[in-house]
Amino acid sequence: MNIFWFFLMTLSSLFALISGTTEQTEAALFAAVDDAVSLSVRLLGLMAFWSGMMHILKESGAMEKVSALLSPLLKLLFPDSYRSTETRNAMASNIAANLLGLGNAATPLGLRAMRLFKNNSEAGLFVLLNTTGFCLLPTTILSLRTQAGAAHPSSVIPLIWLTSLLSVLFAVTLGKITGGRKK
Amino acid sequence: MNGFILIVILLILLYGYIQKVPLFDAFLTGAKDGMMAAVQILPSLIALLGMTALLRTSGVLSLFVRLLSPLFSFVGIMPELIPTVILRPLSGSGSIALLTDIFKTYGADSVIGKTASVLMASTETTFYVTSLYFSAGGIKKTGRIIAIALLADVFTAVVASFLCK
Numbered sequence: 001m002n003i004f005w006f007f008l009m010t011l012s013s014l015f016a017l018i019s020g021t022t023e024q025t026e027a028a029l030f031a032a033v034d035d036a037v038s039l040s041v042r043l044l045g046l047m048a049f050w051s052g053m054m055h056i057l058k059e060s061g062a063m064e065k066v067s068a069l070l071s072p073l074l075k076l077l078f079p080d081s082y083r084s085t086e087t088r089n090a091m092a093s094n095i096a097a098n099l100l101g102l103g104n105a106a107t108p109l110g111l112r113a114m115r116l117f118k119n120n121s122e123a124g125l126f127v128l129l130n131t132t133g134f135c136l137l138p139t140t141i142l143s144l145r146t147q148a149g150a151a152h153p154s155s156v157i158p159l160i161w162l163t164s165l166l167s168v169l170f171a172v173t174l175g176k177i178t179g180g181r182k183k
Numbered sequence: 184m185n186g187f188i189l190i191v192i193l194l195i196l197l198y199g200y201i202q203k204v205p206l207f208d209a210f211l212t213g214a215k216d217g218m219m220a221a222v223q224i225l226p227s228l229i230a231l232l233g234m235t236a237l238l239r240t241s242g243v244l245s246l247f248v249r250l251l252s253p254l255f256s257f258v259g260i261m262p263e264l265i266p267t268v269i270l271r272p273l274s275g276s277g278s279i280a281l282l283t284d285i286f287k288t289y290g291a292d293s294v295i296g297k298t299a300s301v302l303m304a305s306t307e308t309t310f311y312v313t314s315l316y317f318s319a320g321g322i323k324k325t326g327r328i329i330a331i332a333l334l335a336d337v338f339t340a341v342v343a344s345f346l347c348k
Binding site: 001004005008009011012013015016019021024025028029031032033035036037039040043044047048049050051052053054055056057058059060061062104107110111114115117120123124126127128130131132133134135137138140141142144145147148149150151152153154155156157159160162163164166167170171174175178 | 229339
């Protein structure tokens with residue numbers, strides 16, 4: 001990210017200097033900086049609200065319920081690691097937390113699972129599940145859409161489910177095919 | 184999807200009530216975390232919304248888009264989404280910044296706004312997640328999985344563009 005930011009910032013500045021659009025560019029830069037602050041203030045309420053709701057869900061033990069439901073799926077995808085109760089529980093809770101949108105809870109659980117894996121190809125598959133991210137209620141997107149004045153902020157949710165499902169299937173299939181059968 | 188959000192809120196509250204969760208207290212604990220999260224993204228929003236503004240007004244963005252659009256339109260991704268597709272795996276708050284920029288420029292209910300929403304929600308900060316997880320697992324051979332993860336990101340962008348059309 002450091003190189004990326006440096007490169008794009010310097011490139012744009014040079015470009016603006018050369019093409020003589022310095023005035024507009026400077027104005028736009030500082031307007032954007034201002035926007036960032038008002039955006040984060042306006043998002044504060046929505047993000048706090050959803051985070052509060054999600055915490056209720058967490059306290060209700062929904063994560064444990066969902067992890068139990070995931071068991072057959074885990075057996076199918078991770079036949080080797082499934083045999084260890086500890087690994088299985090860490091994987092199941094991580095996926096359940098991701099599904100429910102409990103990002104804060106998901107990461108430590110996922111990292112615990114990573115430390116427990118004995119099978120590297122299954123560990124890779126597990127990483128893929130985390131990079132493709134499947135979430136039932138994407139609260140950040142919902143907040144951003146609400147804040148931007150979308151007529152129906154939640155109208156994209158079915159599309160998100162379908163897209164996420166396809167993307168997880170795509171990644172897992174590729175992971176399985178290229179992973180081989182060796183331990 | 185009318186009333187979807189209220190139904191979700193209702194279900195969460197009822198389920199929490201049945202499970203005897205102290206609802207108000209639990210809400211406050213979570214809301215505090217959410218508030219912190221919104222404040223914590225501010226520095227990177229400033230850095231990245233600033234960068235986006237520079238890119239756009241200096242003309243660098245349209246140059247990039249012009250260079251890359253044949254490649255992207257070949258697989259069915261709208262040229263307006265090129266910056267999002269590139270930044271998404273690199274930075275979570277950066278892509279939030281881009282998404283708000285897209286909402287502002289094209290509108291949240293436009294095809295571009297919807298596609299970007301779907302794309303954002305169905306992918307993760309791939310580079311961050313892979314480096315975090317692999318280093319926790321002490322795994323050195325990571326190339327294959329990172330390649331698949333990035334390929335899946337592009338695949339997601341194609342699917343999102345197709346479905347939102």
